[in-house]
Amino acid sequence: xxxxxxxxxxxxxxxxxxxxxxxxxxxxxTALYWYxxxxxQGLEFLIYFQGNSAPDKSGLPSxxxxxxxxxxxxxxxxxxxxxxxxxxxxxxxxxxPLGYSGRPPDTQYFGPGTRLTVx
Amino acid sequence: xxxxxxxxxYQHVQEGEDFxxxxxxxxxLSNIQWYKQRPGGHPVFLIxxxxxxxxxxxxxxxxxxxxxxxxSSLHITATQTTDVGTYFCAGPSNNAGNxxxxxxxxRLMVKP
Numbered sequence: 438x439x440x441x442x443x444x445x446x447x448x449x450x451x452x453x454x455x456x457x458x459x460x461x462x463x464x465x466x467t468a469l470y471w472y473x474x475x476x477x478q479g480l481e482f483l484i485y486f487q488g489n490s491a492p493d494k495s496g497l498p499s500x501x502x503x504x505x506x507x508x509x510x511x512x513x514x515x516x517x518x519x520x521x522x523x524x525x526x527x528x529x530x531x532x533x534p535l536g537y538s539g540r541p542p543d544t545q546y547f548g549p550g551t552r553l554t555v556x
Numbered sequence: 557x558x559x560x561x562x563x564x565x566y567q568h569v570q571e572g573e574d575f576x577x578x579x580x581x582x583x584x585l586s587n588i589q590w591y592k593q594r595p596g597g598h599p600v601f602l603i604x605x606x607x608x609x610x611x612x613x614x615x616x617x618x619x620x621x622x623x624x625x626x627x628s629s630l631h632i633t634a635t636q637t638t639d640v641g642t643y644f645c646a647g648p649s650n651n652a653g654n655x656x657x658x659x660x661x662x663r664l665m666v667k668p
Contacts, residue, residue: 468654479660480599480644487654528598532654543654544589545646547598 439463441548443529449554450519458514458551462531469512470545471504472528480528486512488534519555526550558583560647562659570667575635577662579628579645586648588621588628589656594641635666 442461450456462469471483482496486506497503501519506512516523530545559582569575579588587606591599603612605621605628612619616639618631632639642661649655 470655477663480658482655482658485655493655530599543587543648543656544601544604545591545599545654545656547600549598 441529441531441546443527443548443551445551446549447552447554449556451556452521453518455515455517456519456553458516458527458529458553460512460514460529460531460548462510462512462529463546464510465533466531466546467509467534468532469506470530470532471512471514472530473498473525474528474550475525483514483527516553519553521555524553524555526552558647558649558657560645560657560659562643562645562662564662565660566663566665568665568667569635571637572634575632575639575664577630577643577645577664579630579659581626581647581657583647584625586625588625589646590619590628590630591644591646591658592641593644593661597641599644632664635664637666637668640664640666 441463444459448456467488469486473481473483484497484504485493501517504514528550529548532545561580563578587604589604590602592602593599603619605619608625609623610621616633620629628645630643642663644661645659646656649657
């Protein structure tokens with residue numbers, strides 16, 4: 438596709454349930470990021486994948502959060518035993534490889550996000 | 557750790573008035589990027605500044621990178637209702653790789 442896609446666009450779940458959020462980055466983008474954005478707030482970094490390197494998980498708020506990236510492309514963010522405070526929009530972004538010629542380095546292309554509501 | 561701060565958090569302006577948001581980093585940046593997020597939308601890349609003292613314009617938007625490469629500003633001349641949204645600045649994180657540290661954003665509201 439032309440841009441980063443995320444699914445589902447909306448997810449309503451009950452407290453204590455597990456959820457999986459999916460991100461399809463732009464083809465050729467080796468870097469992938471997950472952010473969380475609460476209503477009216479800024480971007481909270483969660484996790485960063487770069488190629489085959491070990492992901493940077495420094496932003497994950499608790500061990501209930503985990504993410505995988507299979508085959509260097511699609512990524513899944515999993516939240517176990519969801520809590521009401523997990524309610525937010527989860528944004529995925531991807532970027533070209535570091536040093537890719539002809540593009541501004543580090544520019545991130547965001548998907549439309551998944552709005553998660555935990556009841 | 558590295559911090560990127562933006563002021564103000566919120567700004568209400570009357571349509572036609574000018575608007576400025578300021579971005580300050582705790583560390584020197586190799587580049588600064590600006591993103592715009594419309595209400596209900598996702599952040600979209602606007603521009604990148606690389607050189608010390610660089611000024612770039614996009615129609616009514618003027619972006620500036622400070623001489624010390626630690627601060628930046630976005631100025632909008634004669635705001636329009638289409639300018640409504642949150643403007644984020646971002647700079648490369650201290651970590652290696654492509655990571656960015658985003659500022660908290662400035663939410664612009666324009667009264668018609």
